Amino acid sequence: MKERPDMFVVTVLLEVDGRHLPEFMAEMKKQARNSLEREKGCRQFDICVDAQAPRRVFLYEIYADKTAFDAHLRTDHFLEFDRRVNDWLVSKGVECWERLESDG
DSSP states (O other): OOSSEEEEEEEEEEEEOGGGHHHHHHHHHHHHHHHHHHOTTEEEEEEEEOSSOTTEEEEEEEESSHHHHHHHHTSHHHHHHHHHHGGGEEEEEEEEEEEEOOOO
């Protein structure tokens, strides 16, 4: 593995209140689309749902670097999304990673 980070990765594990799941998923899809279309530094934004527990949502986001992710957190579309869905969440866990280029 190379020593320098290739990309900045963010994983988010959410548990959504079942009463708000349909509207949350609509907002989540809109947020992913906005991030990919409006943010030069956003490279990937995947939304995954637990097949056995659809209220559990896993996000896998890739940014050019930490600066790009920090910029993401200040965008109007993220701030609006976060404000809108915050009360619909039971829990939220965020982890940040540095993806390394593999040798070969």
